[in-house]
Amino acid sequence: MKVAEQLVDMLVAAGVKRIYAVTGDSLNQVNDAVRRNGKIQWIHVRHEETGAFAAGAEAQLHGGLACCAGSSGPGHVHLINGLYDAHRSGASVIAIASTILSEEIGTDYFQETNTIRLFDDCSLFNQLAVTPEQLPRMLQGGMQAAITRKGVAVVGLPGDLAADTTDNLSSSPCVFPVSVRACPSFDELQELADILNNAEKVTLFCGIGAKDAHDELIQLAGLLNAPVAYSFKSKMEIQYDNPNEVGMTGLLGMPSGYESMHEADVLLMLGTDFPYASFMPVHNRIIQIDIRPERLGRRAKIERGLCGDIKTTLQALIPHILPKTNDTFLRKQLARYAEVKKYLSVYVEDKGGENKIHPEYVMSVVNELAARDAVFTVDTGMTCVWGARYLEATGQRKMLGSFNHGTMANAMPQAIGAALAYPEREVVALCGDGGLSMLLGDLSTIVQYKLPVKLIVFNNRALGMVKLEMEVAGLPDWQTDMQNPDFAKVAEAMGMKNFTIRHSEEVASVLGEAFDFDGPVLVNVMTDPNALAMPPQVEWEQMVGMFKSMYKLLLNGKGKEVIDTIRSNYKHIREVL
Numbered sequence: 001m002k003v004a005e006q007l008v009d010m011l012v013a014a015g016v017k018r019i020y021a022v023t024g025d026s027l028n029q030v031n032d033a034v035r036r037n038g039k040i041q042w043i044h045v046r047h048e049e050t051g052a053f054a055a056g057a058e059a060q061l062h063g064g065l066a067c068c069a070g071s072s073g074p075g076h077v078h079l080i081n082g083l084y085d086a087h088r089s090g091a092s093v094i095a096i097a098s099t100i101l102s103e104e105i106g107t108d109y110f111q112e113t114n115t116i117r118l119f120d121d122c123s124l125f126n127q128l129a130v131t132p133e134q135l136p137r138m139l140q141g142g143m144q145a146a147i148t149r150k151g152v153a154v155v156g157l158p159g160d161l162a163a164d165t166t167d168n169l170s171s172s173p174c175v176f177p178v179s180v181r182a183c184p185s186f187d188e189l190q191e192l193a194d195i196l197n198n199a200e201k202v203t204l205f206c207g208i209g210a211k212d213a214h215d216e217l218i219q220l221a222g223l224l225n226a227p228v229a230y231s232f233k234s235k236m237e238i239q240y241d242n243p244n245e246v247g248m249t250g251l252l253g254m255p256s257g258y259e260s261m262h263e264a265d266v267l268l269m270l271g272t273d274f275p276y277a278s279f280m281p282v283h284n285r286i287i288q289i290d291i292r293p294e295r296l297g298r299r300a301k302i303e304r305g306l307c308g309d310i311k312t313t314l315q316a317l318i319p320h321i322l323p324k325t326n327d328t329f330l331r332k333q334l335a336r337y338a339e340v341k342k343y344l345s346v347y348v349e350d351k352g353g354e355n356k357i358h359p360e361y362v363m364s365v366v367n368e369l370a371a372r373d374a375v376f377t378v379d380t381g382m383t384c385v386w387g388a389r390y391l392e393a394t395g396q397r398k399m400l401g402s403f404n405h406g407t408m409a410n411a412m413p414q415a416i417g418a419a420l421a422y423p424e425r426e427v428v429a430l431c432g433d434g435g436l437s438m439l440l441g442d443l444s445t446i447v448q449y450k451l452p453v454k455l456i457v458f459n460n461r462a463l464g465m466v467k468l469e470m471e472v473a474g475l476p477d478w479q480t481d482m483q484n485p486d487f488a489k490v491a492e493a494m495g496m497k498n499f500t501i502r503h504s505e506e507v508a509s510v511l512g513e514a515f516d517f518d519g520p521v522l523v524n525v526m527t528d529p530n531a532l533a534m535p536p537q538v539e540w541e542q543m544v545g546m547f548k549s550m551y552k553l554l555l556n557g558k559g560k561e562v563i564d565t566i567r568s569n570y571k572h573i574r575e576v577l
Contacts, residue, residue: 001165002165003135003136003163003166004029004032004033006169007139007157007162008033009173011094012040014065014174015065016066016067019096020055020068020069020416020417021051021070022045022048023044024071025072025098025111026100026101026159030096030157030162043445047441048082049082049413051068051082051413052082052083052095053085053410056083056085056093057414057418058417059086060400061400061417061421062421063092065092065093065094065175066091066417067094067095068082069098070096070098073100073111073113076097079097083122083154085407086151086152087122088404089403089404090150091151092147093146094142094152094153095154095155096155097157098156099112099157102130105158123153124152125141125146125152125153127141129155132166136166136171136173137169137170137171139155140171142154144175148177148178182291182313183308183312184306184308188304188306189317192306192317193320196268197321199264199265199266200326201266202264203228203260203261203264203333204226204244204268204270205230205267205269206229206230207271207272208233209271209273209291211271212310213311214237214241214242216311216314218242219318220314220321221242223322223324225327227333228246229248229261230245231248231272232252232253232384233401233404236399238393239392240395244334247340251279252384252388254344255340256336256339256340258279267284267285268287269290269302271291273290274300286300287304287305287306288305289305289310291308291309293305344389351507353504356528357507357527359386360386360531362458362511362527365508366391366428366456367390370515373394373397375399375415375422376399376429377401377412377414377428379411380406380408380410381464382432382458383411383435383458384401385465387401400414409436409439411429412431412435412439412442412443412446412453413442415428415429416453426454426515427454428453429455430456430458431455431457431458432457433457433460433462436457443491443522452519454515454520455521455523456523456525458525459527460528461529462480462481462482462529463480463482486500486524488524491522491524496522498522499514511523
């Protein structure tokens, strides 16, 4: 059997359904083995980065193993950004990096790359096979590492090795998924229970590590009369059927989540590695529980750090918790959350004008129209803000984004992986115009494989988040404006159903038609380029920076832009004041 055939057989045995790749050169033997195998699909993406994003999305959704591949040199480099995102998201991805001929390695040959050096920082397993007998063993080890340690594994495969044959297989031909349960010791749990029982005000802050413990979280929060805040990545898993939820914190969050965490006597962090230290309290007692002990204490000044998976730990902790009768703190935080939601509805009611449709309104309509089990993918930037604040969890919906890596251009390629992983579910890609522009060619992949993805383009003709970052730093926005193509015509040229929305009165009806269409569709929405997103806590320095930025724009003859910004955000300004 050829090494390429062994590779494909082992991928099939491991549950891999497809390989995302651009074939060519050293990868052709693998491509041919896929063709002859018939049990695995080859997805011809236009850019290897798209393939890596799609594989990462697929792995995150079904929790199993997904695969992408890149051929010699440029194909390897194109994979990098998508693999970084997958690795930092904890997605179990096996990447096949086919290389130049074995005899040419180390000679600075055409398209040569050092795969070990290249992929070292975005993988947890990274090896290059040099004999036919090595490849199956390396592949098994890589897949086993990816599926159990949750990350990217890279296997380098020289093109000539893929065509070679071997009968020797000294390792297992399959992988062994494991389910690990971990719990702190009895003494640690008792100490934690004593702290929670004696605290007057407790807030729970939940991350994606708590996604399997929804029922336990609700029970614990009920016993403690504790508000529940959460990270963006865990919103769809924590928000639904949660009477104590007070929203998110962080750059995209809400004042209610921020204040609940800061006003608590004890903050209990559950399965979160929240990266923004500036939003974390420093004067109350913080206790952190995480399955990965190396994460304890690296983001906040915690008093106690416990190692355990959240579901098992809470099941063991709850019998030691005494029900609290005083709900004053909880009622105060829920009332604040109600105020925040009222503010959020302002820009849903004020829909905006021609070519200046308020993106908040658009996202609220998407939320109403999307299925209860829809899969959303959100681009990094302002689209993330609107998704964080206006998409609601149902217990069945999923949301994917570049939450850890923070790259542009993730939404459309992640939607490809989501649509292939769950063909029976509605997939909605919420794209920024900057993000979509980066990998625009893979709209053809969506059309070629007839993926019924709904692409909603928030077209504000600018890099909106970068513009805001510059303004709060006191800098006039520079080189953030974008001269976009007509995205609807681009979609039409690629054979995709398309719409353009210029007036707010058209939003509900056109989006309704798009969601009803049985096939891929792109909706180009002309949104307000001056729409701002207020963070949950506005610092004085940020206000001063914004005033400086507006003043510099005035000095540079851009008074109209200043006036438009004020008109677009006067309600936010009122809220700050």
